[in-house]
Amino acid sequence: MGASDFQAVIGLEVHGQLLTESKIFCGCSTRFGAAPNANTCPVCLGMPGSLPVLNAKVVEFAVRAGVALGCRINERSIWSRKNYFYPDLPKGYQISQYDLPLCEHGALVIDVDGVEKRIGIRRIHLEEDAGKNIHDAGGGESLVDLNRAGVPLTEIVSEPDLRSSEEAGEYLKALRDVLVYLGVNDGNLEEGSFRCDANVSVMRRGATEFGTRAELKNINSFRFVRQAIDYEIARQVALLESGGKVLQQTRLWDPSRGETRSMRSKEEAHDYRYFPEPDLPPLLVPEGMVERERTELPELPREKLQRFQADFSLSAYDARILVADRALADFFEAVWKHYGGSAKKLANWFTGELQRLLNEEGAGLGTLKFPPQHFAELLKLVDAAEVSANAAKDVFAEMFRTGQPPRSIVDARGLGLEKDTTAVEVVVDAVLAANPEEVAKYRAGKKQVLGFLVGQVLKGMKGKGNPAQVNALLKARLGE
Amino acid sequence: MKLTDLSLLELGRRLAAGEASSVEAVQACLERIRRLDGRVKAFLLVDEKGALAQAEAADARRRSGTPKGPLDGVPVALKDLFCTEGLATTAGSRILEGFVPPFDATVVQLLKAAGLPILGKLNMDEFAMGSSTENSAYFPSANPWDLTRSPGGSSGGSAAAVSARFAFGALGTDTGGSIRQPAALTGTVGLKPTYGRVSRYGVVAFASSLDQVGPLARTVGDAAALLQVLAVHDARDSTSSREVAPDYLRHLDAGVDGLRLGMPREYFEVEGLDPEVRSAVEAAAAAYQKLGATLVPISLPHTKYALATYYLVAPAEASSNLARYDGVRYGLRVAAPGLREMYAQTRGRGFGPEAKRRIMLGTYALSAGYYDAYYLKAQKVRTLIRQDFAQAWQKVDAILAPTAPTTAFKLGEKVGDPLAMYANDIFTLPCSLAGLPGMSLPCGFSRAGLPIGLQLLGKPFDEATVLRVGRAFEKAHDFVRVPPVGGA
Numbered sequence: 002m003g004a005s006d007f008q009a010v011i012g013l014e015v016h017g018q019l020l021t022e023s024k025i026f027c028g029c030s031t032r033f034g035a036a037p038n039a040n041t042c043p044v045c046l047g048m049p050g051s052l053p054v055l056n057a058k059v060v061e062f063a064v065r066a067g068v069a070l071g072c073r074i075n076e077r078s079i080w081s082r083k084n085y086f087y088p089d090l091p092k093g094y095q096i097s098q099y100d101l102p103l104c105e106h107g108a109l110v111i112d113v114d115g116v117e118k119r120i121g122i123r124r125i126h127l128e129e130d131a132g133k134n135i136h137d138a139g140g141g142e143s144l145v146d147l148n149r150a151g152v153p154l155t156e157i158v159s160e161p162d163l164r165s166s167e168e169a170g171e172y173l174k175a176l177r178d179v180l181v182y183l184g185v186n187d188g189n190l191e192e193g194s195f196r197c198d199a200n201v202s203v204m205r206r207g208a209t210e211f212g213t214r215a216e217l218k219n220i221n222s223f224r225f226v227r228q229a230i231d232y233e234i235a236r237q238v239a240l241l242e243s244g245g246k247v248l249q250q251t252r253l254w255d256p257s258r259g260e261t262r263s264m265r266s267k268e269e270a271h272d273y274r275y276f277p278e279p280d281l282p283p284l285l286v287p288e289g290m291v292e293r294e295r296t297e298l299p300e301l302p303r304e305k306l307q308r309f310q311a312d313f314s315l316s317a318y319d320a321r322i323l324v325a326d327r328a329l330a331d332f333f334e335a336v337w338k339h340y341g342g343s344a345k346k347l348a349n350w351f352t353g354e355l356q357r358l359l360n361e362e363g364a365g366l367g368t369l370k371f372p373p374q375h376f377a378e379l380l381k382l383v384d385a386a387e388v389s390a391n392a393a394k395d396v397f398a399e400m401f402r403t404g405q406p407p408r409s410i411v412d413a414r415g416l417g418l419e420k421d422t423t424a425v426e427v428v429v430d431a432v433l434a435a436n437p438e439e440v441a442k443y444r445a446g447k448k449q450v451l452g453f454l455v456g457q458v459l460k461g462m463k464g465k466g467n468p469a470q471v472n473a474l475l476k477a478r479l480g481e
Numbered sequence: 482m483k484l485t486d487l488s489l490l491e492l493g494r495r496l497a498a499g500e501a502s503s504v505e506a507v508q509a510c511l512e513r514i515r516r517l518d519g520r521v522k523a524f525l526l527v528d529e530k531g532a533l534a535q536a537e538a539a540d541a542r543r544r545s546g547t548p549k550g551p552l553d554g555v556p557v558a559l560k561d562l563f564c565t566e567g568l569a570t571t572a573g574s575r576i577l578e579g580f581v582p583p584f585d586a587t588v589v590q591l592l593k594a595a596g597l598p599i600l601g602k603l604n605m606d607e608f609a610m611g612s613s614t615e616n617s618a619y620f621p622s623a624n625p626w627d628l629t630r631s632p633g634g635s636s637g638g639s640a641a642a643v644s645a646r647f648a649f650g651a652l653g654t655d656t657g658g659s660i661r662q663p664a665a666l667t668g669t670v671g672l673k674p675t676y677g678r679v680s681r682y683g684v685v686a687f688a689s690s691l692d693q694v695g696p697l698a699r700t701v702g703d704a705a706a707l708l709q710v711l712a713v714h715d716a717r718d719s720t721s722s723r724e725v726a727p728d729y730l731r732h733l734d735a736g737v738d739g740l741r742l743g744m745p746r747e748y749f750e751v752e753g754l755d756p757e758v759r760s761a762v763e764a765a766a767a768a769y770q771k772l773g774a775t776l777v778p779i780s781l782p783h784t785k786y787a788l789a790t791y792y793l794v795a796p797a798e799a800s801s802n803l804a805r806y807d808g809v810r811y812g813l814r815v816a817a818p819g820l821r822e823m824y825a826q827t828r829g830r831g832f833g834p835e836a837k838r839r840i841m842l843g844t845y846a847l848s849a850g851y852y853d854a855y856y857l858k859a860q861k862v863r864t865l866i867r868q869d870f871a872q873a874w875q876k877v878d879a880i881l882a883p884t885a886p887t888t889a890f891k892l893g894e895k896v897g898d899p900l901a902m903y904a905n906d907i908f909t910l911p912c913s914l915a916g917l918p919g920m921s922l923p924c925g926f927s928r929a930g931l932p933i934g935l936q937l938l939g940k941p942f943d944e945a946t947v948l949r950v951g952r953a954f955e956k957a958h959d960f961v962r963v964p965p966v967g968g969a
Contacts, residue, residue, distance in 0.1 A: 043584050047805045049577065050564045050586055050683040052718050084801050084847070086824060093804020145809065274847035276856060279689035279798055281719050 007203045007241070009234045010211050011163035015176060016154050017186040018130065018194035019062040025129050025153035026053030026096065033192060037135075037146040045151035047091030052280050057287075059127060059153040060103070061294070062185040064286060066155055067104030067125050068294045069183055069301060076286050078103045078126075080278035085271050088145050089132035097156075099275040102126035103284065109159075109179070110303060111171040120172050121160030127284075130154050155185075161200065161211065166230035173197060173226055178302040182327045190221050197226060201233045203241065212237070213247040217261055219254045229254040233261050305330055313337070313344035322352050328366045332373060339377030342384055350380065354394060358401045370404030379407040386467050387411070415465070422474070428461045429474050443479055451475060484509045486963055489555050489649040489703040496543060496554045503536035503543070503554030506649070507598055510556050514600070514647045517966055522622045523632075523642040525561050526569055527601040532556060535598035542596065552706060553596030558648040560639045561602035562609055563589050563694075564683040572685040573607040573617040573635075576831025577812045586683025587715045588652060588694050595710045600648050604638030607833045608803065609659055609687040611635050612905045615896045616835040623892070624667060625964035626931055630889040633663030633905075639697045640667040645966050650698045650707050654684060656691045657791050658885075658909025661921035664697055665884035665934020668923045668962060670951070671697045672704045675942045676916035677722040679708075680715030686802040688795035689720075691913050700961055701922060701951040705729040708944060727945050737953040738773030740946075742766070743877035747784040748908055755887045761925035761933040762883045765954060769881070772953055777877050781869040786862050787910040788903060793846045793859035794914070799836075800843030806831060838899065867915045874940050879950050883908050884921040884934035908936060918944045922951045923960035932960070 024031055027044035043051040067074050081099035107122035132147035157176065163169045177195055180186035188195050202214035215237070220229050232254075237247050249267040254260075300308070302324055309320040309330070324330050333351055340347060359365070379396060382388045388396060388411055396410045403410075432454060433440055443450045454475055459466040484506055487495070495501040511529055518524055539554030548554075564570050564582035566589075571577045585593070592599065606616035614622040614637030622637045624630040625645040632641040636653030640663030643651050653660040655673035664671025672695045679694040686692060696707035712726035744766060749759065766776055808814035808827030815826035832840070846855035873880065885905055895902040912919040917938055924935035935954065939947035955961070 043582075046810060048564070048582065048584070048811070049570070049572065049580070049685040049805070050582075050681075052682050054717060054719050082801050084804060086804065086807060088807070088809045088820065091805060091810065093807060094801050272849045274801070274844065274849075274852075276797060276801070276847050276852070279720075280686075 006206055007234075007238045008206050008208070009164055009166075009230070010161045010202045010204060010214075011165075011169050011230060012161035012200040013159045013163065013169060013172060014198040014200070015157045015159075015173070016196040016198075017066075017157065017180055019059055019153040019155060019185055020187060021056060021058045021062065021153055023056055023058075024151035025056050025059050025127070026151055029151065031152050033194075035148055037144070038148060040148040041150070045091065046147060047093070053096060053278075055281065055284065056153065060284065060286060061290065062153075062183075063103055063125065063127050063155050064290055065183050065294045065298070066157070066180060066185050067107065068291065069179055069298055070104070070107040070109055070122050070125070070157070072104035072107030072122060072125060074104055074286060074291045075101060077101070078284045080281040080284060081275045082278050083128075084274040087131065087134075088143065089134050089147070089150070091132070091147060091150055095129060095131065096278055096281070097128035098126035098284075100277075103286070109172060109175055111168065111175045113168055113171060118162075118168070120162045120168075123158045123160050125155050125157045128154050128156060161202075166227040166234070169199065169230055170223055170227045173223060175303070178325070182299060182302055190223065193221065196221065199226065199230055199233075201230055201237070202247070203234055203237045212241075213249050215247065215249070215261070216251045217254055218251060218264065225254060225256055228256075228259060229261060232259065236261065299327070302327075313348070315344060315348055319345070319348040319352060322356075323348065326366075332366055332369075335373035336376045339374045340380050342380060347380065350376075350397075354397050358398065369401075371400045371406075375400060375406050382407060382411065386469060389464060389467070392464055422470075425458075425462070425466065425470060425474055428458050428466075429471070429478060432457045432461060433478060440479065451479075485513055485646040487649070488700045488961075489552065489557075489698060490700070490706055492555050492649055493551045493553075493706070496539075497548070497551070499543070503539040503556070503598060504533065506554065507532045507536040507556045507600070510600055510647055510649075513645070517645060518647060520623060520628055521625055521641050521645050521647070521966060522620050523603055523638040523645065523647055524558070524600075525571060525573075525602050525604050525619060525638070528568060528599065531568070532598045532600045535593075535596075539596045539598060549594065549596035550710075552710065554598065555649050556598045556600050557592065557650045557652070557707075558600040558603050558639070558642050559589065559651065560605050560636050560653045562605060562654055562685045563652060564685070565589055565599070565602070568602065570602065570685070571618070572609070573605040573619065574806075574831065574833065574836065575618040575813060576806045576828070577685075578618075580812045582683070584683060587680035587717060588711050589683065591710050591713060592652075597710070603636075603642055603651060606635035606637070606659075607836050608685065608799070609635040609654055609656055609692075610799070610835045610839055612658070612662055612902050613890070613892070613895065614638060615892065616833055618833050621892055624889045625966040626668065627889060627929075628966065629891055630931070631666065631892050633666035633885070633889065635659040635663075636671070636697060637663045640664055640669050640671065643667070643669045643697045643699060644964055646963060650696055650703055652694060652707075652711075653697050654687075654692055654694050655909075655913065655919075656687050656693075656795060657913045658906040660695045660697060661909050661919055661934070661936060662885045662906060664921040665936070666889040666932065668926075668932030668960065668964065669697050669699060670701050670704045670920065670922045671695065672708060672920040672944070672947070673913070673918065674708060674712065674944055675722070675918045677720050678726070678918070678942065678944065679711045680713070680718045680721050682715055682717040682721075686798075688798040689802060690798060691791075691795060693913075701920075701948055701955050702730065702733060704920070705733055705948045705952075708948075712944075722942065724942055729945055729948055732945060732949055733952045734956070735949050736772060737769055737950055740774045740879065740950065741777050741877045742769055742774050742950070743777050743779040743873055743880040745779050745781045745784065745873070745880060745882055747781055748882040751886060751907060753886045753904060753907075754883065755927075757927045758883050758885070758887060758933050762881070762935055765924040765935045765958075766881055768954060768958055769950075772957060774950075776881075779873050779876060779880070781866075781873060781911065783862065783865045783869050784911055787866055787914055788907055790859045790862045790866065790914060791906075791910045792842065792903060793855050794863060796839040796843030797846045797856050797859075798843065800840045800847065803832070803836065803840055835899070863914050866911050869911075870915045870917060870938075878940075879946055880938040882936045882938065884936040885909070888927045888929070888931035888933060912936075912938050917941060918947050920947050920951055922955060923962075924954065924958070925960060932962075
């Protein structure tokens with residue numbers, strides 16, 4: 002038997018930080034990068050007598066995610082306490098949702114090798130984040146930073162519908178894109194605002210019962226998700242093939258060694274002693290919120306991708322680049338509205354010059370100095386043969402730097418194509434006079450010489466020549 | 482009459498009339514505390530400077546005609562369960578020794594906003610777990626009526642301080658009877674408001690679904706006046722009610738003519754009910770009849786399950802609420818190699834036996850495999866107990882019962898027998914589980930000269946009727962007395 006005799010079964014639990022200004026149960030800031038413990042108060046420090054008060058914005062964001070992922074939104078859900086001891090957990094319990102979560106029974110459609118696959122979403126619930134322990138502070142002591150304690154999280158639990166690490170990676174990316182599109186999460190795996198645990202098991206092909214699963218933790222990049230799952234599948238298959246048994250375990254992904262290792266067994270698993278949080282009444286979704294979120298739901302990445310391909314006849318590749326960032330896609334459409342020419346040409350500008358300049362400057366779209374109209378205007382100038390394609394790139398770079406309209410840049414720098422035929426003719430005649438051999442070759446039937454002559458003319462015109470015009474004039478003269 | 486013997490309302494009137502000053506009142510209390518608290522041991526901390534400074538400010542406001550309210554300048558004291566900014570707060574526990582909160586509990590803010598100087602922090606059973614103050618990590622308090630006896634608990638220091646005339650009133654908390662039982666045992670008035678009536682923000686939590694703040698006072702009127710200060714919606718407590726509090730003093734003297742008072746059969750059939758307590762409560766019932774009330778026999782059939790239910794729900798919540806005392810951020814930390822060992826040493830030394838017992842009970846009740854049989858079952862029974870009362874309110878306006886089955890017991894008498902100690906709360910637990918308002922007021926004395934408490938229970942948020950019924954009895958049969966401690 003080999004690995005192909007086994008089928009992997011994977012489910013993901015994704016923790017996404019909700020992009021609220023303040024924490025879930027107090028007014029402290031959620032901003033990243035503050036001095037340790039600067040964003041704390043008696044509530045998120047777990048001081049005696051402090052009590053949680055729900056941040057309404059958190060509910061709005063979670064409902065938005067639930068609606069976008071096709072979930073049923075429970076009008077009434079329950080807060081529970083998850084009890085365990087750890088220095089980064091100030092109250093000795095995490096306020097979470099257990100029995101009755103805010104959202105249930107949703108799905109996310111992903112593409113696997115060009116085939117659509119529906120991945121069930123079992124539930125989305127709300128909870129508070131813990132703080133951070135810092136162990137390398139020196140002096141043999143550990144320090145605790147509680148700035149993150151109380152930052153709002155959604156936990157999105159998939160059904161065990163994923164069958165390979167590729168599917169898991171696709172699902173994770175698609176999920177991140179949706180949350181980022183909704184403006185409820187920044188999708189940053191490295192900073193921990195989007196985190197993933199994976200439940201992995203294998204079973205013999207054709208089996209109806211899932212195998213014993215391992216829960217993988219500490220997977221903080223898309224690459225690691227695939228690596229960790231592949232490693233774990235291989236480990237479990239090898240174990241079963243050698244007659245061993247997979248144990249129910251929590252395993253830690255170690256990226257430096259590229260392996261998972263046991264953190265705790267089922268017997269050592271925490272008994273979290275969940276019970277309803279008595280300090281908070283049941284969470285009641287405000288009337289009208291679900292409807293409002295449904296109505297105001299933005300176009301999601303998948304639909305936008307399909308539309309961009311269909312409406313603009315863009316390649317999947319171009320469309321994917323544009324749609325990857327909602328702001329970029331919006332900007333594309335805005336420019337398009339003012340332009341109306343070839344979408345492919347516009348897409349090339351986006352994937353080419355625009356991306357290049359943004360990358361060079363390390364800037365985002367939000368810092369652009371010119372409006373979409375100017376972008377469109379530049380393309381129209383090129384289409385109308387008023388500026389050469391090469392000169393247009395210089396114009397664009399200057400628009401990017403200064404925010405000046407393209408027309409003024411063209412005029413100020415004299416980049417407009419020469420329209421005066423007599424002026425062109427002067428150069429054409431000079432080039433013909435200077436290249437009698439080439440002229441003779443052309444006349445003898447070697448038509449490809451024309452390209453060389455066009456180039457000479459354009460060179461002589463220092464970028465102001467219109468290739469089509471030069472072409473026509475040359476042909477006319479040579480045809481004499 | 483000595484200044485310290487005045488009621489809180491009467492002192493307020495004299496302060497308003499300029500016949501006394503807040504500084505005089507505070508000094509009189511401090512003098513009495515200095516002289517007698519060595520025997521009563523009601524206080525864990527006396528804040529002389531702070532109280533005097535607040536009194537001076539109150540007097541200045543009175544002089545300039547800008548008092549903060551009718552109680553501006555009336556000194557009170559706090560059970561040591563309320564967080565007080567800059568003032569040590571222990572909850573009666575070693576684990577919070579040296580903890581100085583950076584904020585005031587909402588009720589402390591309310592008292593300060595109303596101008597009441599705070600004399601200090603009062604002794605209590607550790608984390609409000611107990612009925613005698615003997616579970617205090619520091620020392621037991623004594624009952625001013627007999628110093629060899631307990632003042633009850635857990636708000637025993639509050640009851641003793643009010644009874645001994647150390648303070649004109651005090652705040653306590655009541656989770657299963659912790660205001661009413663000590664009030665009964667010390668001849669004072671103790672009111673536990675409806676769950677949600679008074680903010681719990683800044684009150685060190687014992688059992689969150691049961692804890693409620695309330696006043697201990699010398700008279701029913703005083704209790705009403707203090708409740709008026711406290712009964713305010715608090716946005717920082719999600720369980721705080723938005724219902725606007727009525728004027729509790731307005732109909733206080735309206736009498737009981739035409740009111741129906743329920744006599745729950747189950748409360749009078751309890752085996753451990755002291756005959757003297759029983760006859761005093763029955764005499765009070767007869768007095769109400771004379772005052773025009775109708776006595777209605779009622780049944781609260783699930784009463785017998787209240788004790789078991791309470792000792793599952795409350796410890797379960799407590800086991801979670803006490804998890805934060807881990808030595809990491811505040812309070813006691815016993816240094817030890819490794820995290821687990823630090824937890825074990827800190828919590829092992831920081832918590833007393835009763836707190837540990839309840840943490841273990843609660844942890845067990847919430848554990849996987851036991852949750853359904855214990856915690857969940859208890860919640861279901863709690864609903865039945867609540868329904869018992871809901872049915873009773875169809876027939877009666879208030880319920881009349883004993884507060885505690887006995888008068889004050891000897892210090893040391895029950896401390897080795899937790900079940901006997903728990904049984905002292907059988908009459909107060911159902912009201913707590915149902916979240917109802919309940920009040921204890923003096924209704925007589927035993928032959929040994931110990932106070933007996935009468936308990937009145939009301940409909941949710943109907944503290945006004947409870948107070949009115951209590952006041953009617955107090956007016957007809959005044960048992961407000963100064964205890965013999967320290968002589969006249």
